[in-house]
Amino acid sequence: MDIAASRRQLWQESAGIAVSAAGFGFVYGLAARGADFSPIEAMAMSLLVFAGAAQFAAVGYVVGGLAWPGVIVLTALLNARHLLYSAALAPWLRERPAWERASMAHLLTDEAFALSIGHFQRIGRGDRRGYWIAAIASTFIPWNLATLAGVALGGQIADPSRLGLDVVFPSAMAGLCVGLMTGRREVVAAAVGATVGVLVSLVAGTGVGIVAGGVLGPLAGMLVPRAIAHEDAPIGTPASAEHYAVPGSPHAAFEGAEVQHADAPERPS
Amino acid sequence: MSTDLVLLAVLMGAVTYPSRALPLLAPGIERLPRWTLDYLQLVGPAVLAALAAVSVMVATTDGQPAFHVGIEWLGVFISIGLMWWRRNLFYGLAAAVILVALARYLGWA
Numbered sequence: 229m230d231i232a233a234s235r236r237q238l239w240q241e242s243a244g245i246a247v248s249a250a251g252f253g254f255v256y257g258l259a260a261r262g263a264d265f266s267p268i269e270a271m272a273m274s275l276l277v278f279a280g281a282a283q284f285a286a287v288g289y290v291v292g293g294l295a296w297p298g299v300i301v302l303t304a305l306l307n308a309r310h311l312l313y314s315a316a317l318a319p320w321l322r323e324r325p326a327w328e329r330a331s332m333a334h335l336l337t338d339e340a341f342a343l344s345i346g347h348f349q350r351i352g353r354g355d356r357r358g359y360w361i362a363a364i365a366s367t368f369i370p371w372n373l374a375t376l377a378g379v380a381l382g383g384q385i386a387d388p389s390r391l392g393l394d395v396v397f398p399s400a401m402a403g404l405c406v407g408l409m410t411g412r413r414e415v416v417a418a419a420v421g422a423t424v425g426v427l428v429s430l431v432a433g434t435g436v437g438i439v440a441g442g443v444l445g446p447l448a449g450m451l452v453p454r455a456i457a458h459e460d461a462p463i464g465t466p467a468s469a470e471h472y473a474v475p476g477s478p479h480a481a482f483e484g485a486e487v488q489h490a491d492a493p494e495r496p497s
Numbered sequence: 498m499s500t501d502l503v504l505l506a507v508l509m510g511a512v513t514y515p516s517r518a519l520p521l522l523a524p525g526i527e528r529l530p531r532w533t534l535d536y537l538q539l540v541g542p543a544v545l546a547a548l549a550a551v552s553v554m555v556a557t558t559d560g561q562p563a564f565h566v567g568i569e570w571l572g573v574f575i576s577i578g579l580m581w582w583r584r585n586l587f588y589g590l591a592a593a594v595i596l597v598a599l600a601r602y603l604g605w606a
Contacts, residue, residue, distance in 0.1 A: 251587055252586070252587075255587075255590060264499075265502060266498045266499040266500065266502075267498070268498055268499075268500050268503060269499060269500065269501070269502035269503055269506065272502070272503040272506035272507070273502070273506045273509070275506075276506045276507055276509070276510035277506055277509045277510045277513055278510075279513055281541060281545065282509065282513065284545075285544055285545065285548055286505070286509065288548040288551075288552060289548075290502065290505075291552075292548075292551060292552075296505055296508065299505060299509065300505075300508050300509060300512050302540075302544055303509045303512055303513060304512040304513070304516075305537065305540045305544075306540055306541055306544055307512070307513040307516055307517075308516050308537045308540075309516075309537060309538075309541075310513065310516040310517040311516040311517075311519065311520060311529070312520075312534075313517075314516065314517050314518065314519065314520040314521045315520035315524070317520075317521065318520050318521050318524045319524070321521060322524070326522060329518075329521045329522055330518055330521075330522060332521065333514065333517040333518035333521050333522070334514060334517065334518075336517040336521075389601070390598070390601060391594070391598050392572070392593070392594040392595065392596070392597035392598030392599075392601065393594060394569070394597075395553075395569050395572040395573065395593045395594060395597045396590060396593075396594060397552060398548075398549045398552040398553045398569060398572075398573050399549075399572055399573050399576035399589060399590050399593040399594075400576075400586065400590060401545045401546075401548045401549035401552065402545070402546070402549040402573045402576055402577045402580070402589075403576050403577065403579075403580040403586040403589045403590065404541075404545050404586065405541075405542050405545035405546045405549060406577055406580040406581050407580060407584070407586070408541045408542045408545070409542065410538075413535075413538070413539055414538070414539060414542040415542075417539035417542045417543040417546075418542040418543060418545070418546035419546070420543070421542065421543030421544065421546045421547040421550075422546040422547055422549065422550035423550075424547070425546070425547030425548075425550050425551045426547075426550050426551055426554045426555060426564075429551050429555045429562050430555060430562050430563070430564060431562075433557075433562060434551050434555055434557065434562060437547070437551055437555070438544070438547050438548060438551055440547075441543060441544070441546070441547025441550075441551070442540065442543050442544035442547050443543075444543075445539065445542070445543025445544075445546065445547065446536045446537075446538075446539035446540050446543050447536075449539040449542075449543070450532070450535050450536060450539065459538075462534075462538070468538075
């Protein structure tokens with residue numbers, strides 16, 4: 229496919245993702261405001277962390293009274309999948325100067341990865357402008373503007389629980405969790421994480437409980453033999469990115485990219 | 498206006514950035530053992546499930562955590578069901594919010 233046609237497709241896919249990112253960013257803004265984040269604090273998260281699941285989780289950590297070191301460790305673990313996206317994109321962007329790759333890295337999300345690698349594979353080479361379209365137009369701008377709108381509107385509501393808005397956070401966490409189910413190991417990890425989280429919270433407080441669930445759940449999931457795990461989206465692949473991306477994002481945006489392991493990326497010609 | 502959490506956002510961004518940048522800037526550095534990848538794959542579901550469960554099942558009063566049963570459970574279950582069925586988070590969120598708001602308005606919760 230020629231680059232102009234592929235960029236047109238990229239714009240179309242980005243528009244679909246942008247709508248979902250805006251809606252989801254708005255919900256994040258509401259949840260952050262419900263947890264007493266100020267607009268500056270909520271926006272700092274969206275601008276500096278810029279990772280939806282980790283930002284939602286941070287709302288829960290703060291409400292649960294989790295100490296900052298715990299928040300930071302869990303954030304690092306939750307966002308470590310970006311290592312594999314970055315590795316998969318590296319061969320396509322190796323011609324760009326280091327300062328530009330360093331800038332591109334901050335905007336690397338599940339959505340940006342899936343959109344841009346699909347575009348690169350269609351045209352058979354890297355495309356700097358394509359990456360920025362995928363990273364900025366699809367997610368960064370709508371996510372941040374919607375966060376601002378959500379946190380501003382959330383501040384106008386005197387009693388969010390009367391409107392049922394207090395259920396937004398746990399429902400979003402549960403929904404995102406369902407979206408990450410790509411095999412039986414994830415189901416076991418989630419079930420054990422939830423159970424351990426609640427039991428330990430009742431004994432030692434919610435901050436400790438969340439960390440215990442988040443750390444022990446994966447260990448339990450790893451006990452499921454690989455032969456019966458039925459894993460259909462290994463981490464670091466476009467299929468995995470689709471699961472982590474905003475639930476409801478158009479599937480077509482992720483279908484342009486072939487599934488491949490990021491630790492053995494296909495080299496551009 | 499509070500800015501206490503801005504530093505936390507900086508630190509969260511600081512621990513996220515290396516995983517985004519290192520392979521782009523130093524290719525090959527990302528080689529990880531298989532068990533590490535397996536573990537990382539499962540962190541997301543475990544953390545999010547723990548957050549959701551603790552959020553609706555544990556209520557803290559006067560610093561003392563206690564098991565909590567409420568209409569929020571139903572809202573979360575509906576959200577899970579709709580997400581599983583339609584793969585769209587917004588349907589689940591909307592249904593959960595409407596259900597909980599309606600139940601409270603009618604005095605059922």
